[in-house]
Amino acid sequence: MNIELLSEDKQSNRKEFMNNEAKWPEHTEEGQTCYNAATCFTLNRKQGLHTNQKIDDTLLSYLNTCKREIIMEIPLRRDDGSLMPVKAYRVQHNNARGPFKGGIRYHQDVDLAEVRNMANLMTWKTALVDIPFGGAKGGIAVNPKELSEHELRRLTKALVAHLGPNIGPHIDIPAPDVNTNPQVMSWIFDEYSKLNSSTSPLAVVTGKPVELGGSIARLEATGRGVAIMLREYCKYKDIDPSSLRVAIQGFGNVGYYAAKIISLELKSKVVGISNAISAIVNPAGIDIEAAKAYEDEHQGDLSGFSGAKHIGRDDLLVIDCDVLIPAALSHAITREVANKTTAKLVIEAANAPTTAEGNAVLHQKGIFIIPSILANAGGVVASYFEWTQNLQQFYWDYEHTVAELDKRMVKAFWEVIAVSEKHGIGSRQAAYFIALERVAAAALLRGF
């Protein structure tokens, strides 16, 4: 195991710090993407926007740099007795506002750069929705579909042992991400509780099953947050949601619940959905529950679903619609997609689904963007509820959980609108502006 611990306060380490900067696109022109503190700040400064915090280059470098990066090689004992070395990462970006927080993904393409970028996004997301966490992310470079359940359990438990004292209820709290689920979170809790005598071991990880201290409504929380964004946008623009046609890329946890809540509660028409292997459209609106049942019965293939027409998977992104919701992958909205879309609103349910070029085109076309650090924050807000309930051993019911989630998401949406209108900037820049101010304030108060 190679654990690289970066000093938090030694100026002599500044050069090492600089090597750990997140490498998201750094375009600083209006309409470009600003995914990190430096990009946001440069853009703000260029436009003469004054921040309340004294942000100098040293603070900026600190805010842009991951505090700790843990690179592990885990020997996985396969069912046939052989050993397979597996690369794993945990990157802790910033904890000025509270313990590090962020998911763990299992995917063959996971690498340090991706985990670093995602950790960075988590810092701004938790700050924007004003919950007392910092940002982190983890990943194991493995295709979980090629492992048996026993192997997955051994690998997960080995990860916890390798992470050792670097996770904990008040240190760093992992959660599910791509290809990890409540079962994986249960194994993390179990291994942690065996290795540690913490008084509240349940709070070491969120996204657990309800039977093991998980929060009611955690599963639907990210999709519900996306639907709340659409509802508030309609209030802002004085639009009747039932008049809107919505296209959703990705029909997994986020996409499915977003589609379900948008069609059932907002009465908007979900006119197109897609998954990794198929896409379907129906201008009259798709019956979401029927499509889900069909997908489950047909190993994910929606193409034969009788309630809609089958189209090419990627054509979903450019169908005729009013609202486009990418809820699958990063970088789905390219320049080409942005040029072709008829949508007036993009709700970024996936993490960083818009390329810098796509973002510029959306901006030129005057398309309203609800950025991912706001749009998909419902999941981490529900994780915060789970963590507090685990610490207090006092549990909320469904209605209370959903009402609290609603309250937090609504507050964040209108704060972004207020800053956007006050400074005449786009919603993405406004979201990062707020988050940057909050993290900078905490860092300065602590004497970072």
Ligand code: NAD
């Ligand atoms: P998931 O694995 O449950 O679902 C992903 C969906 O995308 C699946 O339906 C899959 O078939 C589909 N997909 C994959 N490749 C596709 C492609 N090329 N075209 C169309 N569809 C494709 O994952 P999820 O939890 O729903 O996460 C989706 C996105 O939201 C990810 O970017 C994730 O990081 C982000 N996110 C998730 C949460 C959460 O609480 N689950 C929270 C914040 C952000």
